[in-house]
Amino acid sequence: MNPDVLVIGGGNAALCAALMARETGASVLLLEAAPREWRGGNSGHTRNLRCMHEAPQDVLTDAYLEEEYWQDLLKVTGGQTNEALARLTIRASGSCRDWMRRHGVRFQPSLSGTLHLSRTNAFFMGGGKALVNAYYRSAEKLGVAIRYDAAVDRIEIDQGQFIAAWVGDERITASTCVLAAGGFESNRQWLREAWGQNERGEWPADNFLIRGTRYNRGVLLKQLLQAGADAIGDATQAHMVAIDARAPLYDGGICTRIDCVSLGVVLNRDGQRFYDEGEDFWPKRYAIWGRLVAQQAGQLGYSIIDAKAAGRFMPPVFPGVRADTLPELAQKLGLDGERFMQTLNDYNAACQSGNFDHTVLDDCCTVGLTPAKTHWARTIDTAPFFAYALKPGVTFTYLGLKTDASSAVHFDGKPSANLFVAGEMMAGNVLGKGYTAGVGMSIGTAFGRIAGTQAARSALREEGHHANA
Numbered sequence: 375m376n377p378d379v380l381v382i383g384g385g386n387a388a389l390c391a392a393l394m395a396r397e398t399g400a401s402v403l404l405l406e407a408a409p410r411e412w413r414g415g416n417s418g419h420t421r422n423l424r425c426m427h428e429a430p431q432d433v434l435t436d437a438y439l440e441e442e443y444w445q446d447l448l449k450v451t452g453g454q455t456n457e458a459l460a461r462l463t464i465r466a467s468g469s470c471r472d473w474m475r476r477h478g479v480r481f482q483p484s485l486s487g488t489l490h491l492s493r494t495n496a497f498f499m500g501g502g503k504a505l506v507n508a509y510y511r512s513a514e515k516l517g518v519a520i521r522y523d524a525a526v527d528r529i530e531i532d533q534g535q536f537i538a539a540w541v542g543d544e545r546i547t548a549s550t551c552v553l554a555a556g557g558f559e560s561n562r563q564w565l566r567e568a569w570g571q572n573e574r575g576e577w578p579a580d581n582f583l584i585r586g587t588r589y590n591r592g593v594l595l596k597q598l599l600q601a602g603a604d605a606i607g608d609a610t611q612a613h614m615v616a617i618d619a620r621a622p623l624y625d626g627g628i629c630t631r632i633d634c635v636s637l638g639v640v641l642n643r644d645g646q647r648f649y650d651e652g653e654d655f656w657p658k659r660y661a662i663w664g665r666l667v668a669q670q671a672g673q674l675g676y677s678i679i680d681a682k683a684a685g686r687f688m689p690p691v692f693p694g695v696r697a698d699t700l701p702e703l704a705q706k707l708g709l710d711g712e713r714f715m716q717t718l719n720d721y722n723a724a725c726q727s728g729n730f731d732h733t734v735l736d737d738c739c740t741v742g743l744t745p746a747k748t749h750w751a752r753t754i755d756t757a758p759f760f761a762y763a764l765k766p767g768v769t770f771t772y773l774g775l776k777t778d779a780s781s782a783v784h785f786d787g788k789p790s791a792n793l794f795v796a797g798e799m800m801a802g803n804v805l806g807k808g809y810t811a812g813v814g815m816s817i818g819t820a821f822g823r824i825a826g827t828q829a830a831r832s833a834l835r836e837e838g839h840h841a842n843a
């Protein structure tokens with residue numbers, strides 16, 4: 375039996391869509407490319423959701439109003455956002471948590487050391503893996519049919535109308551379809567083409583690591599764009615973090631992040647600093663360091679701290695390289711000792727004494743140094759010294775399908791009547807560039823729920839129409 379609604383993907387956006395479609399009364403089939411044990415895509419790696427709220431709630435302190443959320447989004451995207459869709463996402467984030475709880479999601483207050491998010495972000499008890507598992511359990515209970523190892527290779531479209539999806543040789547038809555198959559961050563060839571070759575003759579993307587799932591290869595995104603679906607965003611824009619260079623190629627997740635950048639200095643392979651490590655609070659800056667490191671030779675950076683920084687940041691899963699002297703540290707990192715020491719000596723000499731306070735934009739800064747370190751600049755002089763090699767880690771890409779408040783895919787400016795999109799595949803409508811923590815799940819939850827509802831209504835309408843005819 376063909377379902378009313380076909381949902382392609384198996385992460386947060388797909389599950390929200392499947393649950394809403396089922397609640398609206400449609401029969402639903404969900405196709406997840408991954409095997410069951412790897413189900414859930416990038417959503418399984420998440421920890422929290424950014425939520426607007428007008429007063430303290432269970433796990434959220436104080437208030438975070440629509441306007442402040444919107445201003446935060448406006449700032450990080452530099453205006454590359456659709457205000458109507460952004461506000462729709464923000465408002466939905468204020469009311470979705472009761473629904474999430476009904477499907478088994480539990481929340482907990484943010485832990486200390488988690489980027490100071492207790493006011494703005496609701497944390498999932500057990501993380502994204504627990505959220506995804508709760509949604510799968512609820513979907514099964516409600517009768518959503520679920521298939522794993524079911525990567526859709528292509529879909530058939532006729533004049534902007536969904537006709538069928540292909541999994542290998544199998545053709546699956548449905549009245550309506552929700553695309554929620556993630557971005558193209560795991561398609562290394564596409565990343566390579568998008569980033570091209572730099573002035574040093576390097577292909578920077580060859581040195582990128584993928585923080586999440588290996589299954590988001592953008593197969594359907596590419597096909598849709600080739601078939602004339604309207605695009606949004608730029609293929610080089612993505613959420614990119616500087617992560618531990620020892621992280622695995624896929625699925626290293628949150629524990630490979632290196633959060634001590636603002637407490638020390640970062641050098642490139644030539645032993646030189648290249649950016650103000652203390653520009654702003656780490657939660658507002660962590661997502662620019664992936665791109666900064668991507669621009670350096672070999673796409674490598676080295677975060678250097680001394681004993682004074684220990685215990686002041688969330689420790690990564692692997693210990694750093696440790697040495698009792700700075701020259702020994704340079705040697706262990708394989709960096710030119712002379713240049714390394716020149717940079718450290720210049721930096722130490724430029725640090726002005728001030729009142730160090732990592733919780734405010736303090737007055738510890740360098741003078742006469744380029745680039746300056748504008749806050750938390752303390753001399754690096756107390757053994758033991760630690761270093762972490764950094765590589766760019768891609769979280770998710772922003773190139774996607776243009777949509778509107780109904781989450782329909784657009785062809786030549788016209789919304790499709792039966793093809794909808796949610797999550798990373800359309801996040802670029804709200805996030806043209808930049809990032810603010812927790813907004814990925816806000817977008818996926820808001821548009822996943824809309825897409826599921828719309829897909830179900832449109833399928834049931836069509837059936838009603840046939841029944842009456």
Ligand SMILES: Cc1cc2nc3c(=O)[nH]c(=O)nc-3n(C[C@H](O)[C@H](O)[C@H](O)COP(=O)(O)OP(=O)(O)OC[C@H]3O[C@@H](n4cnc5c(N)ncnc54)[C@H](O)[C@@H]3O)c2cc1C
Pocket residue numbers: 382383384385386387388405406407408413414415416417418419420421422423424524525526527554555556557585586587589590591592593594626627628768769770796797798799811812813814815816818
């Ligand atoms: C390490 C890490 C930490 C993060 N932390 C947070 C956080 O705390 N808060 C936050 O808001 N965001 C966070 N994000 C971003 C967040 O994961 C995404 O914004 C969100 O999960 C996107 O949901 P999605 O459903 O669109 O994609 P995904 O969850 O990636 O789901 C895509 C699904 O589609 C499937 N798929 C792909 N291609 C096909 C195909 N051809 N056929 C069938 N299925 C297919 C995949 O297997 C996968 O199940 C994090 C991301 C990473 C990698």
